[in-house]
Amino acid sequence: MRGSSPLKGALLGLVLQRPGHGYDLANRLDRRLGPAWQITAKDLYRMLEQLERAGLVSSRRVFSDGPTGNRRIYSPTERAELALTEWMNAGTRMAPVRAEFQAKIAVARTQDAPRLLASLDTYERECFSMFNASTQDTPPIRSFAGIAVHLSRASARLHLRAELEWIVLARRLIAEVATLS
Amino acid sequence: MTLLSLTQVTRRYGDGRREVLVLDRVNLEVDAGDFVGVWGPRRSGKTTLLRVAAGIESPGAGAVCFDGHVLTSMPAGERTRLLRTHGIAHVCGDWRPQLNQPTLDSVAMSLLSDRMSLREARPIAHRALEKVGVGDCADVWTGRLSQGERIRVGLARALVRQPRLLLVDEPAVSPSPVECGELFALLRSLAGRSDLAVLIASQDLEALEGARRIMSISDGILRSMDQAGVVVAFPNQRVSA
Numbered sequence A: 001m002r003g004s005s006p007l008k009g010a011l012l013g014l015v016l017q018r019p020g021h022g023y024d025l026a027n028r029l030d031r032r033l034g035p036a037w038q039i040t041a042k043d044l045y046r047m048l049e050q051l052e053r054a055g056l057v058s059s060r061r062v063f064s065d066g067p068t069g070n071r072r073i074y075s076p077t078e079r080a081e082l083a084l085t086e087w088m089n090a091g092t093r094m095a096p097v098r099a100e101f102q103a104k105i106a107v108a109r110t111q112d113a114p115r116l117l118a119s120l121d122t123y124e125r126e127c128f129s130m131f132n133a134s135t136q137d138t139p140p141i142r143s144f145a146g147i148a149v150h151l152s153r154a155s156a157r158l159h160l161r162a163e164l165e166w167i168v169l170a171r172r173l174i175a176e177v178a179t180l181s
Numbered sequence B: 001m002t003l004l005s006l007t008q009v010t011r012r013y014g015d016g017r018r019e020v021l022v023l024d025r026v027n028l029e030v031d032a033g034d035f036v037g038v039w040g041p042r043r044s045g046k047t048t049l050l051r052v053a054a055g056i057e058s059p060g061a062g063a064v065c066f067d068g069h070v071l072t073s074m075p076a077g078e079r080t081r082l083l084r085t086h087g088i089a090h091v092c093g094d095w096r097p098q099l100n101q102p103t104l105d106s107v108a109m110s111l112l113s114d115r116m117s118l119r120e121a122r123p124i125a126h127r128a129l130e131k132v133g134v135g136d137c138a139d140v141w142t143g144r145l146s147q148g149e150r151i152r153v154g155l156a157r158a159l160v161r162q163p164r165l166l167l168v169d170e171p172a173v174s175p176s177p178v179e180c181g182e183l184f185a186l187l188r189s190l191a192g193r194s195d196l197a198v199l200i201a202s203q204d205l206e207a208l209e210g211a212r213r214i215m216s217i218s219d220g221i222l223r224s225m226d227q228a229g230v231v232v233a234f235p236n237q238r239v240s241a
Helices: A006-017 A022-033 A041-053 A080-089 A099-106 A110-133 A144-180 B046-053 B076-084 B103-114 B118-131 B147-159 B177-191
Strands: A057-062 A071-076 B002-014 B019-031 B035-039 B061-066 B088-092 B165-169 B197-202 B213-218 B221-225
Touching: A006 A022, A006 A041, A006 A071, A006 A080, A022 A041, A022 A071, A022 A144, A041 A057, A041 A071, A099 A110, A099 A144, A110 A144, A110 B213, A110 B221, A144 B213, B002 B046, B002 B197, B019 B046, B019 B197, B019 B221, B046 B088, B046 B165, B046 B197, B088 B147, B103 B118, B103 B147, B118 B147, B147 B165, B147 B177, B177 B197
Parallel strands: B035 B197, B035 B213, B088 B165, B165 B197
Antiparallel strands: A057 A071, B002 B019, B002 B061, B213 B221
């Protein structure tokens, strides 16, 4: 699992804690990591498939007469524990920084300044929308699960703050360059 | 009902050689019982915004109104009398008491100008200290309070005057994340009261959690960030798409 999506490692950890179906795992992952990760059902099932192909989880179909119908339950294989430990030990990579906006800046013309500033305004509002979406009650820090939720939300908040400060800087620099031109 | 409004408020600082625009045509409205959060990095204009809103500082241009009264055209004495009780309270995260005295008396003294004796003011001060979670500091001398305790005492000093608007400037002062989290929870619970509007300005997003409206300020320009992601048209927004 080395070098793969960090979500895959977290997903494997959750399956190891308790087997579950896709919807249950998606909910648990969202609760632990917060909405900043923007996990979609498609991503989740793709990761479960990859974990299954790698022999780290196995699935079985469970038949039910209830409103939820048949469900596929994912359980850890005997290799899962070691894979999770290896993932815990592995180094952490840096994510690419604001690639699209950087690319736009690199080829911008003077007349693009208002559009870039408007794009920054939109991005700023998106950051705050994400912040609003991530402000649920944080459980008390009394366990590693509690620490995980707290750190995950703190990470999202600090990341958003860095983005917002970067927007302030970008706005200032673009305005200055546009004034000089 | 609009409790506080700032209209086209501009504030400049200058030393004769250079002039810095700290607030640039700022418009802001705070309703009764509202909870507004203002995010901004350091030196973005947050402190000046709150000082102008509290009537502590006069803007160079524009109007500040509180409960229908135009503070900016009011003599200082009249403004102080209007805001003292059931008015605006301003609490600063880095507030330090001027006198080293028992904390209870520090809080009680903010009631003395209401023709109340220290003996009458002390029980009210004690209740306020308990309400903000530092009832056990009543006998501690203010010089011995921790940073986290000091801001709570500052809140108690503000709350005894039963303000209708509480302005909190940078509450994220404690080095302990747990202590900070508890203070933010206290501010959220105060903001949940229907008789009190709260405006918090901070560079720490956690302090603004639970705010009904969020705004951002940078280079003196205040931008409204509504939750639906729709642009709120403020006359001071310079750029349109």
